[in-house]
Amino acid sequence: MAASPGEAGVAVFNEQPLAPLTTWKIGGPARRLAAPRDVEEACRLLAYAHRRGQPVFFLGAGSNVLIDDKGLPGLTLHLAGSLKKLERQGDVLRAGAGLPLPRLAGAAARWGLKGFEFLAGIPGTVGGAVRLNAGAHGRHLGQLLKRMWVxxxxxxxxxFSAAELEFGYRTSRLLDFPHWLVVEAEFALEEEAPPEQIRARMRELMAARRARQPRNPRSCGSVFKNPPGGPPAGHLIEQAGFKGRRCGDAQVSRKHANFILNVGRASAAEVKTLIREIQEEVWRRFGITLEREVVFLPEDLGYPA
Ligand SMILES: Cc1cc2nc3c(=O)[nH]c(=O)nc-3n(C[C@H](O)[C@H](O)[C@H](O)COP(=O)(O)OP(=O)(O)OC[C@H]3O[C@@H](n4cnc5c(N)ncnc54)[C@H](O)[C@@H]3O)c2cc1C
Structure with missing residues (x-):
């Protein structure tokens, strides 16, 4: 159902399902959905929403969001299919916000550039990852970033320069500005190494990931951040007795308790119930508040679900 390509000059679709655009495969439709092909189209779409007084939501690969069952009001910009530029310019790599992290890691390996290997198993886009400072195996994106544009x-x-963004564990200053669209990022190059050596390291990290994480791809990765200085969230959740616990078709993984899986037709409400129960029980038993890593849309942007 294409709506007005006229006004924004870009196709805008009404009542489009969002669940297929997320790794959890959960959530209701977008009131309006558009996929800008470049920054200019993104500008036109933002102006269109601004003129109509509509809220705007951004969706990358949908690998760290829980979209409410009622869906999202306003306009959702889907970025995973666009803004995928990737170029090497001297001693930097420039990447568009929609570029998948595994592609960034693969290209860096091909060019013999070390340092990007940990991104190979993270199923997000550059934009979502910069915002949340994605990381794994003791490394995070903020360590590679030189500057970026919103x-x-x-x-x-x-x-902004990387220093201005004050990256920390799964956080950056961008979290204070959820209405800013990340459009491009520039990464500094670390050491060079033979591509085969880099690929071998990537395979090693992927194998470690497969050994630790559930096979079911319908998750958002870790639901909670690890509490500072304490045992990892997965350990606390396991100790609280939640491994394998279900609410409808949402189930805490038996392999890694910080993962909640969609084992059928789970709803956002079911996932939220499990999340709340885990938070309550972990706090009651250990006095530790588990902070969510996953973003709830639209609530976390201040709109009612
Ligand atoms: C199996 C699995 C394994 C995972 N492993 C890891 C891991 O090891 N480490 C880790 O850190 N994460 C991991 N994740 C979580 C996730 O992949 C990362 O957080 C990733 O960075 C999210 O990127 P995305 O494009 O999917 O963002 P989305 O989920 O689409 O969005 C996340 C947030 O970023 C915002 N956003 C998205 N794109 C933009 C943009 N261009 N500009 C501004 N805001 C934007 C969204 O509005 C939302 O608030 C994993 C997820 C899964 C499913």
Whole structure:
């Protein structure tokens, strides 16, 4: 159902299912959905939403979001299919926000550039990963980033250095500005090494991941952040007796308790119930508050679910 390609100059679709665009395969439809092909189209879409007073949501690979069963109001920009540029310019790599992290890792390996291997198993896009400072195996994206560009709702293109973004464990200053669209990022190159050596390291990290994580791909990865200085969240959840616990078709993984799986037709409400029960029980038993890593849309952006 294509709506007005006219007004924004870009096809905007009404009532589009969002569940297929997430790794959890959960959530209701977008009131309006568009996939900008470049920054100029993103600008036009933001202006369109601004004129109509509509909220705007961004979706990358949908690998760290729980979309409410009622879906999202306003306009959702789906970025995973676009803004995929990747180029090497001297001693930096420039990547578009929609580029999948495994592709970034693969290209760096091909060019013989070390340091990007840990990204191979993270199923997100550059934009989502910069915002949340994705990381694994003791490394995080903020360590590679040199600078990046965002588009604000007033259509200003702003540039920030990595230092200005104050990256921390799964956090960056961008979390304070959820209405800024990450459009491009520039990464500094570390050491060079033979591509085969880099690929061997990637295979090693992927094998470690497969050994630890559930096979069912319908998850969001880790639901909770690891509490600072304490045992990992998965350990606390396991100790609280939640391994294998179900609410409808949402189930805490038996292999890794920080993963909640969609084992059928789970709803967002079922996942939220499990999340709340885990938080309550872990706090009651250990006095530790588990902070969510996964983003709830639309609630976390201040809109009612
Ligand atoms: C099996 C599995 C394993 C995982 N392993 C890891 C891991 O090892 N380490 C790790 O850190 N994460 C991991 N994750 C979580 C996830 O892949 C990362 O958080 C990833 O960075 C999310 O990127 P995304 O494009 O999917 O973002 P989305 O889930 O689409 O969005 C996440 C948030 O970022 C916002 N956003 C998305 N794109 C943009 C943009 N261009 N500009 C501004 N905001 C944007 C969204 O609005 C939302 O608030 C895993 C997930 C799965 C399913």
């Amino acid at each position: 588009l604000t709702p007033r259509l200003q293109l702003l540039e």
